[in-house]
Structure formats: structure tokens, C-alpha cells
Amino acid sequence: xxxxxxxxxxxxxxxxxxxxxxxxxxxxxxxxxxxxxxxxxxxxxxxxxxxxxxxxxxxxxxxxxxxxxxxxxxxxxxxxxxxxxxxxxxxxxxxxxxxxxxxxxxxxxxxxxxxxxxxxxxxxxxxxxxxxxxxxxxxxxxxxxxxxxxxxxxxxxxxxxxxxxxxxxxxxxxxxxxxxxxxxxxxxxxxxxxxxxxxxxxxxxxxxxxxxxxxxxxxxxxxxxxxxxxxxxxxxxxxxxxxxxxxxxxxxxxxxxxxxxxxxxxxxxxxxxxxxxxxxxxxxxxxxxxxxxxxxxxxxxxxxxxxxxxxxxxxxxxxxxxxxxxxxxxxxxxxxxxxxxxxxxxxxxxxxxxxxxxxxxx
Amino acid sequence: xxxxxxxxxxxxxxxxxxxxxxxxxxxxxxxxxxxxxxxxxxxxxxxxxxxxxxxxxxxxxxxxxxxxxxxxxxxxxxxxxxxxxxxxxxxxxxxxxxxxxxxxxxxxxxxxxxxxxxxxxxxxxxxxxxxxxxxxxxxxxxxxxxxxxxxxxxxxxxxxxxxxxxxxxxxxxxxxxxxxxxxxxxxxxxxxxxxxxxxxxxxxxxxxxxxxxxxxxxxxxxxxxxxxxxxxxxxxxxxxxxxxxxxxxxxxxxxxxxxxxxxxxxxxxxxxxxxxxxxxxxxxxxxxxxxxxxxxxxxxxxxxxxxxxxxxxxxxxxxxxxxxxxxxxxxxxxxxxxxxxxxxxxxxxxxxxxxxxxxxxxxxxxxxxxxxxxxxxxxxxxxxxxxxxxxxxxxxxxxxxxxxxxxxxxxxxxxxxxxxxxxxxxxxxxxxxxxxxxxxxxxxxxxxxxxxxxxxxxxxxxxxxxxxxxxxxxxxxxxxxxxxxxxxxxxxxxxxxxxxxxxxxxxxxxxxxxxxxxxxxxxxxxxxxxxxxxxxxxxxxxxxxxxxxxxxxxxxxxxxxxxxxxxxxxxxxxxxxxxxxxxxxxxxxxxxxxx
Numbered sequence: 001x002x003x004x005x006x007x008x009x010x011x012x013x014x015x016x017x018x019x020x021x022x023x024x025x026x027x028x029x030x031x032x033x034x035x036x037x038x039x040x041x042x043x044x045x046x047x048x049x050x051x052x053x054x055x056x057x058x059x060x061x062x063x064x065x066x067x068x069x070x071x072x073x074x075x076x077x078x079x080x081x082x083x084x085x086x087x088x089x090x091x092x093x094x095x096x097x098x099x100x101x102x103x104x105x106x107x108x109x110x111x112x113x114x115x116x117x118x119x120x121x122x123x124x125x126x127x128x129x130x131x132x133x134x135x136x137x138x139x140x141x142x143x144x145x146x147x148x149x150x151x152x153x154x155x156x157x158x159x160x161x162x163x164x165x166x167x168x169x170x171x172x173x174x175x176x177x178x179x180x181x182x183x184x185x186x187x188x189x190x191x192x193x194x195x196x197x198x199x200x201x202x203x204x205x206x207x208x209x210x211x212x213x214x215x216x217x218x219x220x221x222x223x224x225x226x227x228x229x230x231x232x233x234x235x236x237x238x239x240x241x242x243x244x245x246x247x248x249x250x251x252x253x254x255x256x257x258x259x260x261x262x263x264x265x266x267x268x269x270x271x272x273x274x275x276x277x278x279x280x281x282x283x284x285x286x287x288x289x290x291x292x293x294x295x296x297x298x299x300x301x302x303x304x305x306x307x308x309x310x311x312x313x314x315x316x317x318x319x320x321x322x323x324x325x326x327x328x329x330x331x332x333x334x335x336x337x338x339x340x341x342x343x344x345x346x347x348x349x350x351x352x353x354x355x356x357x358x359x360x361x362x
Numbered sequence: 363x364x365x366x367x368x369x370x371x372x373x374x375x376x377x378x379x380x381x382x383x384x385x386x387x388x389x390x391x392x393x394x395x396x397x398x399x400x401x402x403x404x405x406x407x408x409x410x411x412x413x414x415x416x417x418x419x420x421x422x423x424x425x426x427x428x429x430x431x432x433x434x435x436x437x438x439x440x441x442x443x444x445x446x447x448x449x450x451x452x453x454x455x456x457x458x459x460x461x462x463x464x465x466x467x468x469x470x471x472x473x474x475x476x477x478x479x480x481x482x483x484x485x486x487x488x489x490x491x492x493x494x495x496x497x498x499x500x501x502x503x504x505x506x507x508x509x510x511x512x513x514x515x516x517x518x519x520x521x522x523x524x525x526x527x528x529x530x531x532x533x534x535x536x537x538x539x540x541x542x543x544x545x546x547x548x549x550x551x552x553x554x555x556x557x558x559x560x561x562x563x564x565x566x567x568x569x570x571x572x573x574x575x576x577x578x579x580x581x582x583x584x585x586x587x588x589x590x591x592x593x594x595x596x597x598x599x600x601x602x603x604x605x606x607x608x609x610x611x612x613x614x615x616x617x618x619x620x621x622x623x624x625x626x627x628x629x630x631x632x633x634x635x636x637x638x639x640x641x642x643x644x645x646x647x648x649x650x651x652x653x654x655x656x657x658x659x660x661x662x663x664x665x666x667x668x669x670x671x672x673x674x675x676x677x678x679x680x681x682x683x684x685x686x687x688x689x690x691x692x693x694x695x696x697x698x699x700x701x702x703x704x705x706x707x708x709x710x711x712x713x714x715x716x717x718x719x720x721x722x723x724x725x726x727x728x729x730x731x732x733x734x735x736x737x738x739x740x741x742x743x744x745x746x747x748x749x750x751x752x753x754x755x756x757x758x759x760x761x762x763x764x765x766x767x768x769x770x771x772x773x774x775x776x777x778x779x780x781x782x783x784x785x786x787x788x789x790x791x792x793x794x795x796x797x798x799x800x801x802x803x804x805x806x807x808x809x810x811x812x813x814x815x816x817x818x819x820x821x822x823x824x825x826x827x828x829x830x831x832x833x834x835x836x837x838x839x840x841x842x843x844x845x846x847x848x849x850x851x852x853x854x855x856x857x858x859x860x861x862x863x864x865x866x867x868x869x870x871x872x873x874x875x876x877x878x879x880x881x882x883x884x885x886x887x888x889x890x891x892x893x894x895x896x897x898x899x900x901x902x903x904x905x906x907x908x909x910x911x912x913x914x915x916x917x918x919x920x921x922x923x924x925x926x927x928x929x930x931x932x933x934x935x936x937x938x939x940x941x942x943x944x945x946x947x948x949x950x951x952x953x954x955x956x957x
Contacts, residue, residue, distance in 0.1 A: 048537075048539060049537075049539055051539070056390075056391070058413055058414075058415050058938075059438075059938065060389075060435050060436060060437045060438040060439070060938045061389045061390070061437070061438045061439045061938065062435070062437075062438020062439075062441060062589040062590055063438070064438075065438050065439055065441065065589045066438075066589055068482075068486075068571060068574070068575070069574075069575040069578065069588070069589075070575075071575060074571075074572060075571055075575075076568045076571050076572065079541055079542065080530070080534055080541075083541075084539040084541050085541040085542050086539070086540075086541055086542075086544060088542060089384050089386040089387075089391075090386070090387065090388075090389070090487075091386075091387065091486065091542045092386050092387065092542040092543075092544070092546075093386075093387070093490040093495070093542060093543050093544075093545075093546030093547070094386065094544065094545040094546045094547075095382055095384060095385055095386045095387070095923065095927055096381065096382035096383060096384065096385070096923060097921075098545045098546065098547075098922075099384060099386055099545070100384075101545055102544055102545050123414075123415075126731070126733045127743065127744050128744065129733055129743070129744060130413065130414045130415075130733075130757075131391065131412070131413040131414070132391070132412045132413075132744075132746070133383065133384050133391055133412065134383050134384065135381075135383065135393075135741060135745055135746035135747060136744060136745050136746075137744055140744075163435070164415075164417065164420065164432060164435040165415040165416065165417070165420070167420045167432070168420065169419065169420070170420075171415075171416030171419050171420065171731075172414065172415060172416050174415075192435060192590060193438060193589055193590065196575075235611070247847045247850065248594060248596070248597070248599060248601075248845045248847050248850070249597065249601050249843060249844050249845035249847065250847075253601040253612070254601040254602070254603040254606065254608065254609075254611075254612050254842070255603070255606070255607065255608030255611055255612070256603075256608050256610065256611010256612055257608075257611070273587070278582050278586065278587040278588065279575065279578060279579050279582040279587065279588055280575070280579070282579045282582040282583060282620075283582045283583055283586055283587070284586055284587060285585075285586030285587055285592050286586070287586060287611075288582070288583065288584060288585055288586035288591075288592065288599060288600045289586075289599040289600040289601050289612065289613075290585070290586055290592035290594065290599035290600075293431055293592070295590075301420075301432070305424075305425040305427065305428050306427075306428050306431060307425070307427060307428070
């Protein structure tokens with residue numbers, strides 16, 4: 001007697017009328033036409049909550065901590081009514097054999113229907129034994145559970161890119177999930193950690209619309225990773241006006257000027273921090289006076305000091321092939337930022353030299 | 363393997379072997395193996411850290427001002443603790459003095475973590491060891507309401523509230539999709555709470571899940587996000603501006619008012635929900651005041667934290683000290699720079715030393731990866747059934763203080779403070795013991811560890827108010843400085859420097875050791891709480907705090923390892939913290955990333 005999606009929505013106070021409207025909208029968005037709506041309604045009234053198996057490789061658990069900070073939906077509502085979080089070693093009551101038994105059961109019973117959320121990543125060094133669970137390498141567990149999953153979510157920069165343990169010289173030969181699992185739909189939700197509400201939105205999207213959100217070429221949801229932090233930063237007018245913090249806690253810092261000169265990576269970082277913000281919209285790194293460190297970008301650990309200006313190309317180590325390509329790309333970005341800053345400054349200068357405007361608006 | 367005696371425990375591995383892997387509801391990956399005698403009493407316990415990431419070697423050659431961000435990622439549960447230890451070790455090396463406001467804001471942020479982390483530990487990582495969720499279905503909501511109103515003024519306590527929650531829980535259980543509550547030990551004879559108390563605890567499990575995300579907003583205000591807020595060598599990154607143009611781009615009165623409001627709500631929640639629940643639940647489990655003590659009644663260690671005055675280590679509000687052989691009359695001084703005090707051993711760890719009989723101080727730290735299994739291991743190299751603890755068996759090193767295995771954490775801190783007779787710690791302990799009507803030795807137990815954490819959470823919540831008030835006084839007096847950037851530029855640094863940054867993480871004593879050479883990190887070492895507590899054996903066969911605490915515990919149903927979970931969870935293990943080490947000599951060093 002599993003509660004169906006319909007029952008869950010009813011429990012949450014959604015009317016039957018709204019439910020049917022939701023079904024027809026979903027049918028339309030999926031290109032199913034009018035006849036699709038009853039089918040979806042039928043499916044949603046009989047379908048159990050989607051099982052989610054949440055595996056942890058080598059990581060720091062910041063993604064789980066972030067997930068439980070979600071305010072909409074509240075984590076308790078997500079866990080009690082949206083999904084069935086059947087395996088998550090950080091939260092689950094069972095341990096040892098009883099925990100592993102659940103994995104076996106879900107994999108068998110919900111073949112092709114469960115979602116696999118991965119936090120952290122597999123180290124390949126020492127035959128995978130730098131992270132072992134139940135006496136076996138984590139990478140084996142990951143491959144086994146992924147085999148029959150419907151889709152994978154790669155939580156955070158660890159699962160998406162490798163993150164801190166894969167920073168040079170990557171002592172444990174850690175790799176991101178997509179290098180090990182290559183034959184499944186996979187959504188990257190990078191960030192160290194990702195924003196709580198973005199995590200919740202990705203889960204909600206998957207179980208509500210029963211499809212993957214639109215992804216960019218790197219596999220990230222376009223909705224949240226389609227623009228740079230700089231593009232929507234509330235301090236952007238100061239960048240354009242050439243007003244910069246020169247040193248932490250200087251007069252410009254107290255006025256909330258742009259942090260570009262103290263190393264802000266907002267101009268090269270794709271994330272939703274400047275719009276969604278953090279912890280129910282309370283703030284985000286730039287608002288609190290520290291530059292963005294670029295934590296949702298690939299290899300952000302190896303792009304020089306967090307306090308180096310983006311234009312300083314010496315920060316990009318030119319060592320190996322893959323890095324050379326990365327460095328070349330970064331130089332282009334760095335140059336673009338410089339040019340961007342220059343254009344902004346020229347604009348400012350030219351507007352200053354222009355004849356005085358009417359002061360009516362001031 | 364022979365039976366032997368150590369630290370007052372008789373180790374005997376001849377009985378039935380039980381393996382619990384994974385230990386869930388902790389941070390990271392931990393494996394526990396125990397041997398039971400014929401009466402199902404634990405006679406040998408083996409704690410093995412089974413993950414490892416190598417952050418210290420990754421730090422080599424990097425900018426010391428960046429180290430906080432790398433080390434912060436050692437752990438996202440106790441987020442910020444490594445960042446704080448890191449900025450402190452760099453400031454110690456470079457003799458940087460931080461402004462008073464920076465000290466107050468750091469203390470506030472650290473207090474936030476104590477409260478949030480202890481709260482989440484109690485309700486979400488530990489409570490299910492004591493609370494039977496399924497039994498809550500049998501509760502009379504009216505009875506739960508009476509119980510709740512008897513122990514607290516918390517307003518969410520009406521019969522209707524509990525009735526509605528119970529109905530929701532019932533639907534959830536009847537769905538057959540139990541999610542994180544599935545396949546657990548419901549109905550185990552060791553669960554002692556009446557259904558009414560179970561229902562109250564389940565309600566507060568959910569309320570605490572909602573509330574913990576509010577507390578951390580203070581870290582978000584000052585650090586921009588949580589988990590993993592931003593820190594700064596020399597102070598804190600957030601500037602303060604109360605009156606001037608542009609104040610909306612800094613910490614202004616709106617922001618400070620928000621902090622004040624969250625502090626007040628936090629005190630209310632801890633005073634009215636956590637503490638009453640803790641005492642109510644503990645009163646049904648007084649027998650656990652005699653179980654799981656391990657090393658806590660013998661050797662405990664605290665480095666101290668929360669400097670009352672900036673840059674003054676003599677003003678630590680949580681005191682420093684070590685207690686040996688249970689002698690509360692003498693608190694030993696602790697020197698983190700003394701090469702003979704803190705040493706790490708690797709005889710039973712998956713690392714290699716030139717001479718494995720000797721320990722090394724962190725400033726002399728040598729670490730070489732060496733994943734080899736003992737000849738008595740059951741299974742294969744990549745499919746282990748039973749570990750061989752007579753050989754190497756963990757990715758944790760074995761830290762020792764003057765040769766002693768030590769317990770760290772809230773109970774260790776409060777024991778040191780109790781022994782020093784500091785009233786703000788001694789009085790709550792005495793009061794709690796009186797309320798539960800148990801003697802002082804009951805403190806040194808699984809129950810005592812859990813109780814000390816609750817008392818500390820309350821202490822931290824009230825201290826946040828103290829730090830907040832002082833911050834407000836400063837800004838009212840136009841003292842606005844939050845960072846000292848005199849030595850920000852690496853060109854102002856000496857050619858070589860070394861420093862130590864210490865602190866008390868929620869889980870216990872934590873320190874970072876750094877050597878800086880030519881403006882880059884030359885050596886970075888961390889010795890962390892769970893390395894102390896989860897330590898494997900040392901060359902003398904001395905066992906660590908987890909292993910000691912499991913000894914002599916009787917299991918009611920060995921196939922349901924509830925007793926093991928209770929004691930291990932009472933330490934709040936954090937394995938990502940404990941197993942981050944790897945040296946340049948590590949055999950897995952590769953110069954090209956696999957892509």
C-alpha cells in the first residue's frame with residue numbers, strides 16, 4: 001500500500017482540480033497532447049514514491065548537510081512525501097548488514113526505476129581500497145548500484161569534477177563519477193557544496209516531471225548553472241564603475257565595492273549564488289565580503305590562489321596536456337575579463353567626460 | 363592470537379566475530395568488528411577507518427592564505443573547524459594579531475557550529491538509537507501532550523499537534539516505503555521509552571530538522587554560505603559599516619539584528635526542546651550510565667577554545683588540560699609544540715615509518731601509504747571479511763599524549779573543566795547528575811558522553827548571546843575593524859616560519875601544524891578528534907577510545923548491533939576528518955590526473 005504521487009499531493013493540500021491541471025500541463029510540456037493527460041494522471045495516482053539511493057564515496061558530507069538546509073521544500077517534507085530515501089548512510093537508522101540488505105532489495109525490486117544520488121567520488125588508487133565499504137572498494141558498489149538505476153545525480157564538485165581530493169597531485173587517483181559510469185543519464189550539480197534549494201529543485205524536477213532538466217554541454221542544469229555569478233551580481237555596478245576593494249576591511253570594502261581585485265572568481269564561475277543566494281536567500285559569499293572562490297568550477301583548486309586577480313595568468317600552472325588546454329582556456333577567459341573591465345572603465349571615463357546630464361533624477 | 367591485558371581491559375579474540383560495516387549515521391566510513399564471548403559480551407573491539415583522501419600533500423607548495431579553504435573541505439559536517447584551525451596556525455606562524463571584532467565573530471560562528479552540530483547529532487544521528495519510531499504509532503497523543511507540557515514550556519505541545527503528527531507518521535509507515543527508517547532495529551528489547559515519549563521525540567526529530575537550518579544563517583551572514591563559509595587570515599572577511607554610505611553592502615544593523623534574533627530563537631529551542639528531551643530520554647536509560655565508559659574515566663584531553671580576548675591564549679573559555687588515570691585532582695598542562703607530548707604511531711595503520719616502534723610529533727610528521735593486510739585477514743585484498751588487528755588495520759594513525767591513548771570531545775572538555783572547578787561547567791554537571799539521581803562515575807559512560815554534548819550545546823547557545831552583546835557594544839563605540847591586513851602581502855613574511863593552530867571542534871581537540879618556506883606551505887599536518895577517538899592500537903597494544911568504550915558491553919541480539927551503535931554514536935565519529943593524511947612519499951602519487 002504505497003502512497004501514490006496523487007495521494008502525496010493531496011496530503012500536501014493540493015486539490016484534485018489542480019492535480020489534473022498539473023497533469024495536462026505536464027502532458028503538454030512532454031509533447032503528449034490532450035490524450036496524454038489522463039495517462040499521466042493514471043500513472044501518478046498509482047505510482048509509488050521514487051526510491052532514491054544516496055551513496056557516499058570519498059567526500060566531506062557537505063552536500064548532505066546542504067541538502068538538509070533546504071527551506072523549500074523542507075527536507076522533512078521531501079523525505080516524507082516527495083521521494084523514498086531508502087538508502088543514505090548519513091541519515092538511515094539501520095547499519096551494517098541491515099543497511100546493505102536495503103540496497104540489494106531496492107536494486108532488485110525497482111530495477112530501472114530508482115534514482116542514484118552520489119555524494120563524493122571513487123578513488124582508483126590501491127585497487128579502489130582508499131575508500132571501502134562492507135570490505136569492498138566503493139567503486140564496485142557504485143558500479144553495481146548504477147547498473148540498474150534510472151538516472152544518476154552527481155552531487156557537488158566531488159562527484160561532478162573530483163574536487164579537493166583530486167586536486168594536484170591527486171594522491172588517491174580520485175575520479176569524478178562520470179568517468180566510471182558512462183552509460184547512464186547523469187546530472188551534475190556542482191558546488192562545494194551546491195546550494196540547498198538547488199539540490200531540492202533538481203530532485204523535485206526529476207520526480208515531478210519524470211525527466212531530466214535541460215542540461216548544458218557539461219551536464220549541469222541550465223536553469224541554475226547557465227549564467228556566471230558576475231552576470232547577476234548585485235555589486236556589478238561597482239565593477240562597471242571601476243570601484244574596487246583594494247584590501248580586506250578597507251573603506252571600499254565597508255561600502256560594498258566590487259571584490260574583483262581581491263580575487264573574486266565570480267566572472268568565471270557558473271552558479272546561482274548571486275540570484276538564489278544561500279540559506280533561504282540570507283546571503284552569498286560576495287555579499288559577506290569575500291570573493292567567490294569558484295567552488296562549482298572544474299579544478300577550481302588548481303587555478304592559483306583564491307586571492308589572485310583573474311587577470312594574473314601566472315596563476316595557471318602549465319604542466320600537463322589536459323592542464324595546458326585548461327590553462328589556455330583560462331587565459332582566454334582572463335583576457336576577456338580584463339577587456340571587459342577595460343571597456344567598463346572606458347565607458348565610465350567617457351560618460352564622465354560627456355557634458356553634464358540633467359540632475360533631475362538625483 | 364593471544365589474549366592480553368591493556369589499560370585495565372582484558373582483550374580476548376577467541377569468541378564469535380561480528381562485523382558492522384557500514385556504521386551509518388556518522389560522517390564518513392567506519393568499520394567495527396567485535397568478538398563476543400558465550401554470553402554475548404564484547405571481549406575484543408576493532409575500529410577501522412576505511413577511507414582516505416590525502417589532503418596534507420595536496421596542500422604542499424600552496425599559498426598559506428588559501429589553506430583554510432582546502433582544510434575546511436576535510437569535513438562538511440563540522441564545517442569551519444578546520445578553516446578556523448588553519449587561519450590560526452598561519453596567524454601563529456606569521457605573528458598576526460586579529461582585531462577584537464574578528465575574535466568575537468569567529469567565536470560566534472564557532473558557537474553556531476557547536477549548537478547546530480550537537481543538535482543534529484542528538485536528533486538525527488543518535489536519537490534513533492534510543493527512540494523507537496514505530497512504537498510512536500501506539501502512543502496516546504493526549505499522554506504525549508501531558509508529558510511534553512510537564513517537562514517544558516515549548517508551545518508546540520497540544521494533543522492535536524501530536525495527533526496530526528501521529529496520523530502523518532502512520533500513513534508514512536503504512537506506505538511500506540519507510541525510507542531512512544527502514545530495516546532498523548524497531549522492537550529491539552533495548553528500547554525502553556514508552557510510546558508517548560517516542561512520539562514526542564519523533565516530533566522533535568522533525569522540528570529540529572527544520573530549526574537547524576535557521577541557526578546556520580549566522581554563519582551565512584558573516585561567511586556568505588553554510589556549509590563551508592568563508593574565512594580570512596588576519597580576521598574575518600565581513601566588514602562592518604553602521605552609519606556610512608554603502609552600509610547595505612556590509613554588516614549593518616539589519617544584519618546584526620538578524621543575528622541577534624537567531625541567537626534568541628536558538629537559546630529558546632535548546633533550553634525548551636533539546637535539554638528537556640535529553641533529560642527525559644536519559645531518565646529511561648540510566649543503565650547506560652554504567653556502559654561504554656572506555657577511556658573517559660581514565661585519560662581525557664582538551665586543547666581549549668573560545669578566546670575571551672583576541673590573541674590571548676590564557677583567556678580560553680573552554681579550558682585546556684589533560685587528565686591521566688582518572689585523577690581529577692590533577693590537570694596536566696598540554697604543550698602542542700613539545701615533541702615529546704603529542705606523537706602519532708603507525709604500527710597498526712596503513713602507513714609506513716622508518717622505525718614503527720617510535721611515534722612522531724606532527725612537525726616531524728612522515729607518512730607513507732602502505733595498504734597491506736595482516737596474514738590472519740579473512741577474505742581478499744579487495745573483499746575483506748575480517749580484519750587482522752595484530753597487523754595494520756586502519757587508515758587512522760594512532761595519536762598518543764605522552765604515550766597515553768586519550769579520549770577527546772565534549773565529555774573530555776567538560777571533565778577537564780569540572781576537574782578545574784570552573785562553575786559554569788561544574789554546576790550544570792552536578793545538577794544533571796542530581797536530576798537523574800546518578801553518581802559522578804555515571805558521567806564516564808555512553809550516557810555521560812551524550813549528556814555532556816547536550817550541556818555543551820546549551821552552554822554554546824548562551825555564550826553566543828555573550829559574544830553578540832560584546833560585538834554590539836564594540837560597534838556602538840565605533841570599533842569596526844574586522845581584519846588586520848598588515849601582513850597580507852607574502853612579501854612581508856619571513857623566509858621561514860612555523861605555527862600551530864588549535865581549537866576544540868564539536869567532536870574534540872583539533873590542531874594544525876604548518877611550516878612556511880619562501881611564502882609557500884612546506885609542511886602541513888592535522889591531528890583531528892576522530893583520529894584520537896577512533897585510533898587503532900599502538901606498538902604497546904594500547905587500544906583507542908572507540909575500542910575501549912565497546913569493551914565488556916553485553917549485546918541483547920548480536921545480529922542487531924544496537925548497543926555498538928549507541929556507544930560509537932555517543933562519540934559522534936567523523937571519519938573524513940580522521941583519515942585525510944598522505945605524504946609525498948605515498949606510492950599513489952601521480953603527476954597527471956586521470957581524465
